[in-house]
Amino acid sequence: MPGKRLNEEERQLIAQFLWDGLGYSEIGRRLQRPASTIQREVVRNGGHNNYRPGAAHRAASERAMRRMPAVDDLDVDEEAYSFDRSPAQVQEFHLRLVAVFRQTGLTRTAARILAEIFMTDRGSLSATELVLRLSVSPGTVSRSTAYLQELDLLHAERDGKRMRYFLGDDLWYRAWLSSAQRNSVWAQTGLDGAEIFGLGTPVGARLKDMGQFFAFVVVDMEATRDKWLDFFEKKKRARGEVTEDA
Structure with a gap:
């Protein structure tokens, strides 16, 4: 069924x-x-x-x-239930995944698009498939996919007359990079503000705390990035995706 x-x-x-x-x-x-x-x-x-x-x-x-x-x-639901997956569990996880994506700040439609693509084994859906799955207009899909591409969470390729949207292997690294850049801006803004208002004032002290906190986060994230890149490189080599010249 x-x-x-x-x-x-x-x-x-x-x-x-x-x-x-x-x-x-x-x-x-x-x-x-x-x-x-x-x-x-x-x-x-x-x-x-x-x-x-x-x-x-x-x-x-x-x-x-x-x-x-x-x-x-178009029958777009078949793949989700292949490999003897439980329909109830698939649906429950789908709702949970959308909720998690929304908690990161994504709009509702963008979160639904990302979840739909995540739950396809091929890791891609066409614009037409997204319109049908989400019951939204082509314009809504276009705007939301453009937003996700700006965040480096999707990339698009032309598939005949239609656009097809893909998840990249380095999806989370790119998302992390955007977050790290924002944290760096927060850190510098806080420290600059502390100098302007004066370190001995309540406002200056508050801004200093903000700047130091995000500076600490940036350092910690950079260490995590280096570990991940090393791990990801080894994983790609194990799959034969990296040549000796890379």
């Missing part, structure tokens, strides 16, 4: 659950489907208040019979 298109019985249950006032996440848990699948199904077929399971199933059957590679006919 997971990884396949919704069947008529599932659509009947969706209609009943909507009538009972359940949200997409709860319906997804009961059907062992991603919440995004339920939301896409409902939005595509009349919305929360006008969803008709019979009409929805007939429309889906017609799309399948046409066998056209339209956006509506």
Whole structure:
């Protein structure tokens, strides 16, 4: 069932659950489907208040019979449930991953995009796949992926007429580098402010504490960076990704 298109019985249950006032996440848990699948199904077929399971199933059957590679006919959930993965555990982890990404300061859509790509084994999704998975507009995907690229969390390549977005092997190092640069700015700003306001004043003392704290963090992060780069280089050599001339 997971990884396949919704069947008529599932659509009947969706209609009943909507009538009972359940949200997409709860319906997804009961059907062992991603919440995004339920939301896409409902939005595509009349919305929360006008969803008709019979009409929805007939429309889906017609799309399948046409066998056209339209956006509506893409099955984007299959990979998440390959390798005998538990649908319930996959969905629970998906929600947890989005929440963790949001805690780092990412916008909701950017966090959802990053989580979707993380949960594909190939580590990439096209713009069209993201639109379908998230049930958002192409413009929203474009803005959010551009934001993630600015943070060095994604990189994009053209795949035919579409853009495809990838995670890099050094993703977390790049994200860390941006954080280290921000901490360095905080440290210097605090120490400069302490000199301006005077080290013996309350404001100066407060700024000095700020500058020294972030200066300490920067030193610690630099030591961690050196250890990671050494480890990452050895890992790449073990995989045969680095030549003798590198």
